[in-house]
Amino acid sequence: DTEVTQTPKHLVMGMTNKKSLKCEQHMGHRAMYWYKQKAKKPPELMFVYSYEKLSINESVPSRFSPECPNSSLLNLHLHALQPEDSALYLCASSHGPRTGSYEQYFGPGTRLTVT
Amino acid sequence: KNQVEQSPQSLIILEGKNCTLQCNYTVSPFSNLRWYKQDTGRGPVSLTIMTFSENTKSNGRYTATLDADTKQSSLHITASQLSDSASYICVVSARSGGYNKLIFGAGTRLAVHP
Numbered sequence: 645d646t647e648v649t650q651t652p653k654h655l656v657m658g659m660t661n662k663k664s665l666k667c668e669q670h671m672g673h674r675a676m677y678w679y680k681q682k683a684k685k686p687p688e689l690m691f692v693y694s695y696e697k698l699s700i701n702e703s704v705p706s707r708f709s710p711e712c713p714n715s716s717l718l719n720l721h722l723h724a725l726q727p728e729d730s731a732l733y734l735c736a737s738s739h740g741p742r743t744g745s746y747e748q749y750f751g752p753g754t755r756l757t758v759t
Numbered sequence: 760k761n762q763v764e765q766s767p768q769s770l771i772i773l774e775g776k777n778c779t780l781q782c783n784y785t786v787s788p789f790s791n792l793r794w795y796k797q798d799t800g801r802g803p804v805s806l807t808i809m810t811f812s813e814n815t816k817s818n819g820r821y822t823a824t825l826d827a828d829t830k831q832s833s834l835h836i837t838a839s840q841l842s843d844s845a846s847y848i849c850v851v852s853a854r855s856g857g858y859n860k861l862i863f864g865a866g867t868r869l870a871v872h873p
Contacts, residue, residue, distance in 0.1 A: 648802070650802075684868075686864060689860070732800065734803075736802075746859070747793075747808055748805075748861065751802050752802045
């Protein structure tokens, strides 16, 4: 199984809502990532989890809160978002972040619209 | 500053034709270079990954080349198909404190017309 799954596929939320994005992989990967991608732009790294611990936070606003309950799951909790946060949110995983040739496998993404 | 530049920004070709996409990078220390295909609204899918010592790698109709001296890579698509219409993203991995940071290019948007 070389698949990263993400739910939901689409999400529309108001600026006062609280919602969560979910990501799952069963490849035994120990590193998981959240990226944000605006239209016609490359993905931008948000967070990296290594062995279920947050290792990288790319100065992401606190209205985005990641969580890694176990080695297969990664969540992104959303609260009080702004319309400019509307984007495609991509999850990825790799065997580990510390070795040069590890491939990152991306999920299909969640299309988020903040109204 | 670590940068990855791709050209052209967009490209239109007819079905069955070949094309070549370019990637120039200034990334140090270099770990590896990847080409991804991304359909609109979907996650990127890996096509090839090359380390410093590899000059060429093929995946079906996709062939990537790497010249580590000139810091250039190309992705050649042979006998294009309509399904090749997508964005192609060059990504260079840089070692940074034990973590491999991916530097993304802006992508080339390829449209294959019948």
